[in-house]
Amino acid sequence: xxxKHILITITLMSITxxxxxxxxxxxxxxxxxxxxxxxxxxQVINLTQPxxxxxxxxxxxxxxxxxPVGNDYKVSSSVVGGKRYxxxxxxxxxxxxxxxxxxxxxxxxxxxxxKLIAADVNLDGKITSIDLVLARRLILGIIQDFGHSNSWFIxxxxxxxxxxxxxxxxxxxxxxxDFITIKLGDVNGNAVID
Numbered sequence: 001x002x003x004k005h006i007l008i009t010i011t012l013m014s015i016t017x018x019x020x021x022x023x024x025x026x027x028x029x030x031x032x033x034x035x036x037x038x039x040x041x042x043q044v045i046n047l048t049q050p051x052x053x054x055x056x057x058x059x060x061x062x063x064x065x066x067x068p069v070g071n072d073y074k075v076s077s078s079v080v081g082g083k084r085y086x087x088x089x090x091x092x093x094x095x096x097x098x099x100x101x102x103x104x105x106x107x108x109x110x111x112x113x114x115k116l117i118a119a120d121v122n123l124d125g126k127i128t129s130i131d132l133v134l135a136r137r138l139i140l141g142i143i144q145d146f147g148h149s150n151s152w153f154i155x156x157x158x159x160x161x162x163x164x165x166x167x168x169x170x171x172x173x174x175x176x177x178d179f180i181t182i183k184l185g186d187v188n189g190n191a192v193i194d
Contacts, residue, residue, distance in 0.1 A: 023066040024170050026075060028177035030154065032061040034193045039081035040154065045164075047072040069170050076164035077154040077179050088144065088151045091183045091191025092135055099187045100132050113160040114180070115187045117153060121146045135185050146184060153182045 030040055035057060042055040042063045048071035057063040067073060079085050100119050102108040104127060110116050119127045121134050123146075137143045145151070156165050157178040165177045183191040 022069045024069050025064060025173040025175060026067050026073065026167070026170075026177065027062065027064040027173075027175045028075075028179065029061040030057050030063070030077060030179045031181060031193065032059065034084070034152075034181045035059065035061060036193075037082050037087075038079050038084035038152075040077060041080050042075065042077050043164075045074040045076070047074060067170055069172075071170055073167040073170060074164040075167065075177055079152050079154065084152050085149075086145070086151060087183075087191075088146065088185070089138055090151075091186030091189075092138055093186075093188070093190070094139065096185060096187045097132055097135050097139070100127065100135065103127055104129060104132065110187070114182050114189070117155070117160060117182050118184055118187045118189075121185050123148060123150065138185065151184055153184070154179045155182060156180075 026044060030042075034040075040057060042057060042065075044053040044055065044065050044067065046052070046067070053065055053067075055063045055065055096119075099108070099110075099115075103110050103115075103119060110119060110127075116127065119131055121131045124130075134143070134146050138146065153160075156162050157180045158165075160180060160182060165174075167174050181193065183189075
């Protein structure tokens with residue numbers, strides 16, 4: 001009778017620990033050309049069991065993490081160093097100022113989320129003459145940044161208006177969580193990324 005009790009206990013422990021160790025793959029890409037001059041972090045935030053995993057994409061831009069199933073996650077990315085971290089003037093030109101002015105005057109309103117994000121250089125959630133003035137002062141060398149430390153944003157390719165992918169009750173692989181890069185002030189998209 002003791003032997004059966006021990007076998008049942010071992011079997012139950014094995015089942016319990018087996019369930020806890022099940023994982024699903026979280027993966028995606030960041031443009032590899034952008035990584036040449038940037039230190040980029042991927043943050044996989046476990047919202048169920050407060051924990052954050054920091055990943056570094058490989059040279060091809062791939063990141064991967066085997067996450068425990070059944071939890072909720074946010075996956076975001078940011079520039080934390082390298083030339084891109086303080087790359088404010090790259091791609092910001094007089095043409096960008098003209099495009100921002102045309103948007104403000106409702107002559108040619110931006111519909112692309114990328115342009116809307118790029119034009120809001122002071123990060124107040126709207127595009128105004130203040131953004132235009134800051135871009136002009138940056139081009140003229142009067143200021144070196146936009147008053148904050150963000151020169152590039154890395155956003156989900158599926159919806160750049162979101163700051164992160166959200167995975168609720170992860171049960172299977174979540175692949176293709178790709179990111180795009182958006183340069184603040186560069187609404188015409190001519191910033192050099194390599």
